[in-house]
Amino acid sequence: MLVVESSYENKERSPALKTEKCEFTLVNEPKPMRSASGVNWFRLKTDKGHIVRVRQLELARCLFLHNFHLARTAFRPDGLAGLAQVSKGDDSTTIKFTAMADYPQSNLKSKATLAHLSWLFLDRNARRSFGSVLDSWMESSSELWNFRFDPPTMEGWHIAGSGYYGVGDAGQVFTIDEVTCFHNPVFSHSKPIVIDHPSFNELLAKDHAGCTRPLIQRTDDDPLMELSLEPLLGKRLDRISDQGFRFSFDDKLKVRVQVNGKRYGVKPSVDFDSAPAPETSSPGHATVRGTGRELDYGINRIGDEAELISEELIEAEPTHRFKIFEDVVQQLGDRPDFSFKKKACFELPWPKGNNLVATKTMSGRPVQTYVALLRYQSVSVIVFEIDTESLRKVHTLSNLVVVFSEDASEGVKLVLQRCSTMGLYWDLDYIRSLNAAPKTCIHPHRVTKREGESVAVSPETYQDRWVDILERNIKALVRDIKRS
Numbered sequence: 001m002l003v004v005e006s007s008y009e010n011k012e013r014s015p016a017l018k019t020e021k022c023e024f025t026l027v028n029e030p031k032p033m034r035s036a037s038g039v040n041w042f043r044l045k046t047d048k049g050h051i052v053r054v055r056q057l058e059l060a061r062c063l064f065l066h067n068f069h070l071a072r073t074a075f076r077p078d079g080l081a082g083l084a085q086v087s088k089g090d091d092s093t094t095i096k097f098t099a100m101a102d103y104p105q106s107n108l109k110s111k112a113t114l115a116h117l118s119w120l121f122l123d124r125n126a127r128r129s130f131g132s133v134l135d136s137w138m139e140s141s142s143e144l145w146n147f148r149f150d151p152p153t154m155e156g157w158h159i160a161g162s163g164y165y166g167v168g169d170a171g172q173v174f175t176i177d178e179v180t181c182f183h184n185p186v187f188s189h190s191k192p193i194v195i196d197h198p199s200f201n202e203l204l205a206k207d208h209a210g211c212t213r214p215l216i217q218r219t220d221d222d223p224l225m226e227l228s229l230e231p232l233l234g235k236r237l238d239r240i241s242d243q244g245f246r247f248s249f250d251d252k253l254k255v256r257v258q259v260n261g262k263r264y265g266v267k268p269s270v271d272f273d274s275a276p277a278p279e280t281s282s283p284g285h286a287t288v289r290g291t292g293r294e295l296d297y298g299i300n301r302i303g304d305e306a307e308l309i310s311e312e313l314i315e316a317e318p319t320h321r322f323k324i325f326e327d328v329v330q331q332l333g334d335r336p337d338f339s340f341k342k343k344a345c346f347e348l349p350w351p352k353g354n355n356l357v358a359t360k361t362m363s364g365r366p367v368q369t370y371v372a373l374l375r376y377q378s379v380s381v382i383v384f385e386i387d388t389e390s391l392r393k394v395h396t397l398s399n400l401v402v403v404f405s406e407d408a409s410e411g412v413k414l415v416l417q418r419c420s421t422m423g424l425y426w427d428l429d430y431i432r433s434l435n436a437a438p439k440t441c442i443h444p445h446r447v448t449k450r451e452g453e454s455v456a457v458s459p460e461t462y463q464d465r466w467v468d469i470l471e472r473n474i475k476a477l478v479r480d481i482k483r484s
Helices: 058-062 068-074 112-120 124-139 319-332 408-420 427-435 459-483
Strands: 007-009 010-014 020-025 030-036 040-045 051-055 084-088 094-096 159-167 173-184 194-197 202-206 215-217 239-240 248-249 256-257 261-266 270-271 280-283 293-299 338-347 368-376 379-386 397-402 434-441 447-450 451-455
Touching: 020 124, 020 173, 040 058, 051 058, 051 159, 058 124, 058 173, 068 124, 084 112, 094 112, 112 194, 112 248, 112 256, 202 459, 215 293, 239 379, 319 379, 319 459, 368 408, 368 459, 379 408, 379 459, 397 408, 397 459, 408 427, 427 434, 434 459
Parallel strands: 051 173, 094 194, 173 248, 194 256, 202 261, 215 270, 239 293, 280 293
Antiparallel strands: 007 010, 020 159, 030 040, 040 051, 084 094, 159 173, 338 368, 368 379, 379 397, 397 434, 447 451
16 A cells, blocks of 8 residues: 555545656666665666666565565565465466465456466566565665565566656656556466465355345445554455556466355345444454454456356256257258367356346256357357256347357357356357457247248248358358458
8 A cells, every 4th residue: 555655545545646657668677776865776777768767665566565465475484385386287287375375265356366476476587586575674684674675577568657757867767656557478378377276166146036135234335444453353354456556468378266166145135224333444464352354455456256267167968959959050060161060068157146047947057058169161160059948937049159269168168157147148249358259140930920820930941940040140250250
């Protein structure tokens, strides 16, 4: 929280108002320097030939000290080794937190956080630099300690910040008081990265039909910060996420979190007429003698938890609807320029939110989904079919055809998870964000008009029309891809 020139209202931090912005690419490594007043700085040279300086403490805050758990780790003798261990497998690299690590699983719910941890543990220079925080403190001979450390390699990074230009001889030097962005385009990892925390589990919503939603009292949304008090051990953390800084990496970095358990529960109902009891919040270690909640203030952890969790799909025994779909895609595979490769039947992943449409089946388990892989003119196309006929209430959903530009197996899991979470809906904008090209295809009508009367379409005609619709849409999708 302690950023120079900030102002505070309880725990809400506001940056300085009258500052200038600075964005640049670093063309050399940070050079340490010390001011006459004893403050340790780094001197940076930009791609435009300008000179920038930033306090070592501010640089370390945004490089490493994103929350109080990492800050405490930086001053422990075992450092990162006491927090988690790295193991490299054939298919992925795992960063496994130890059973005794006091790093809460709640800090692993954004891609930005996971990517930062990956860099911290897997980049040799980052680990060395992180360890130098303690080394520099231990080597300090002065009772009045001025923070310093050895920076990691940062050449080529994009940096943004706010501050001011100096006066007189220092007029050409820009001083950054607050770093607002790091983009590291250099760090990469050839394999997917899995963050494994023993306490990481999912709380999944459960249908409250047939049971009563518990009524709970309101809690204090903004406890008053009291610096003089110790927080109480076991209290819910007072979680604050500062959005004034972001740390990003190359989009090709693949990182996710391992789910080690699930909890199903009915979402409680909040009694909004109740008056919340006032609470306090304090920084520092919680103790059994403390009072109030422990302040969990952090940066670079805003994100969508649902996009981080990628689990293996559960294979399911296909229903009669799957037999029709199987005949359709195999018939399509016999047409010119098409070939049928394989098919599978899965249970749709459990929804990540409170929209439980996908679980409204007779069994209470999510609906089945059928996935087929075809090739058209050497382009791999995935076709999705959801068995909405197994739902207790009428719900319609078109077929989806998708061409993935990267790993199709991971893309299939993400698409199906999104469909389940959205309440059986194809989120085309989200699918495009996966660098994929989607297109929906309506199902053929089961009845037709003949001499003014509604007549059921024969199974053979229905199947032929279904094949025609898929063929027409797949051709159009591939044609659009080749044009772009």
